[in-house]
Amino acid sequence: MQAPPAKPGMTIGEIDTPALIVDLDALESNLDRMSAILDKGRVRLRAHAKTHKSPVIAHMQIARGAAGQCVQKVAEAEALAFGGVRDILVSNEVVCPQKLARLAALTHIANVALCADSLAGIEAAASAARDAQTTLTVLVEVNVGGERCGVSPGGEAVALAQAIAASPHLRFGGIQAYHGRAQHVRDPAERKAAAVAAARAAAMTVEQLKQAGLSCETIGGAGTGTFMHDLESGVYNELQAGSYCFMDADYARNSPDPDDARPGFRQALFVLSSVMSVPRPGIAVVDAGHKAVAVDSGLPLVFGRPELSYVSASDEHGKLTVSEEKPAPRLGERLLLVPGHCDPTVDRFDWYVVIKKERVVGLWPVAARGAMS
Numbered sequence: 001m002q003a004p005p006a007k008p009g010m011t012i013g014e015i016d017t018p019a020l021i022v023d024l025d026a027l028e029s030n031l032d033r034m035s036a037i038l039d040k041g042r043v044r045l046r047a048h049a050k051t052h053k054s055p056v057i058a059h060m061q062i063a064r065g066a067a068g069q070c071v072q073k074v075a076e077a078e079a080l081a082f083g084g085v086r087d088i089l090v091s092n093e094v095v096c097p098q099k100l101a102r103l104a105a106l107t108h109i110a111n112v113a114l115c116a117d118s119l120a121g122i123e124a125a126a127s128a129a130r131d132a133q134t135t136l137t138v139l140v141e142v143n144v145g146g147e148r149c150g151v152s153p154g155g156e157a158v159a160l161a162q163a164i165a166a167s168p169h170l171r172f173g174g175i176q177a178y179h180g181r182a183q184h185v186r187d188p189a190e191r192k193a194a195a196v197a198a199a200r201a202a203a204m205t206v207e208q209l210k211q212a213g214l215s216c217e218t219i220g221g222a223g224t225g226t227f228m229h230d231l232e233s234g235v236y237n238e239l240q241a242g243s244y245c246f247m248d249a250d251y252a253r254n255s256p257d258p259d260d261a262r263p264g265f266r267q268a269l270f271v272l273s274s275v276m277s278v279p280r281p282g283i284a285v286v287d288a289g290h291k292a293v294a295v296d297s298g299l300p301l302v303f304g305r306p307e308l309s310y311v312s313a314s315d316e317h318g319k320l321t322v323s324e325e326k327p328a329p330r331l332g333e334r335l336l337l338v339p340g341h342c343d344p345t346v347d348r349f350d351w352y353v354v355i356k357k358e359r360v361v362g363l364w365p366v367a368a369r370g371a372m373s
């Protein structure tokens with residue numbers, strides 16, 4: 001673990017770089033906005049912790065009404081459970097016996113559920129639960145258009161649900177119907193159409209499960225790009241949005257839905273960088289390359305500085321161009337980068353440097369950094 005790059009009370013100019021910055025006012029505003037949007041009686045938020053990887057932020061979400069957290073990995077579930085989070089869904093398939101044994105062990109301190117999309121996965125989960133003398137809750141993952149994991153809607157999902165319900169060591173928890181590809185469809189009408197089709201497939205599956213005598217406690221799905229449509233569908237009762245707490249440059253490229261009068265979420269996550277070279281006119285180089293900021297969903301933006309374009313990333317260098325009529329940034333100048341993709345950017349740091357009005361007010365560990373097992 002690296003030493004924290006700042007101390008409480010420091011100004012932005014005193015923080016060592018590159019550093020992962022959270023604007024506390026923006027984070028709290030995003031969490032409050034989501035909590036206000038959700039009709040708490042009918043639809044729960046199970047915020048996705050793959051974004052923040054932090055029990056601190058998980059507890060902030062739970063304090064605002066979230067039912068619990070989603071994670072993608074058993075190691076993330078462990079980091080949250082050891083940080084006091086008591087309701088965790090692994091929104092993913094877990095099939096290896098050693099991982100299932102770790103997950104079953106967590107049921108002694110938290111409500112734990114996982115997804116399955118195969119009979120073999122269900123049998124492996126049942127063996128782990130039996131060996132640990134516990135019960136695991138299993139949701140059937142349904143492919144509602146994302147074309148990643150998940151069985152087809154309808155009959156295939158019913159067959160798996162029946163296998164879960166028939167096991168003395170498992171509990172059927174419902175379905176996960178998450179459409180990942182829909183989240184970043186830029187055109188709002190196309191994004192909505194994908195979400196509506198996903199909700200229809202989920203509803204048809206829920207109906208067939210009902211006819212087979214199985215009720216879904218959880219009908220889960222949704223991300224930051226579609227959750228308003230998923231909410232309006234009346235089908236989902238648990239939303240799994242994650243990125244909304246921080247946002248990123250990729251989500252900023254989604255055109256806003258004209259029907260949604262609510263203001264968007266604010267950018268709350270940044271990578272603070274320093275200009276380390278101004279080698280030629282019109283060029284500046286910062287100390288944050290792709291080891292500090294994820295570029296899988298596009299290059300970062302330079303916050304509040306439209307005249308600067310981050311044009312290429314190497315391991316430890318970020319090259320910026322400066323538009324002609326503007327002065328180049330000074331050597332040593334601090335620049336806030338808006339990451340292209342928030343989740344993997346967070347994974348590059350051990351510490352959140354939490355700021356309020358340009359002063360450091362906290363250092364929070366990224367507890368599930370590197371939790372990929």
Ligand SMILES: Cc1ncc(COP(=O)(O)O)c(C=O)c1O
Pocket residue numbers: 048051070091178180183221222223224225240241242243244
């Ligand atoms: C299963 C699942 N649910 C929810 C999410 C959250 O999506 P977002 O961070 O876009 O809100 C993801 C993100 O990849 C996911 O894989």
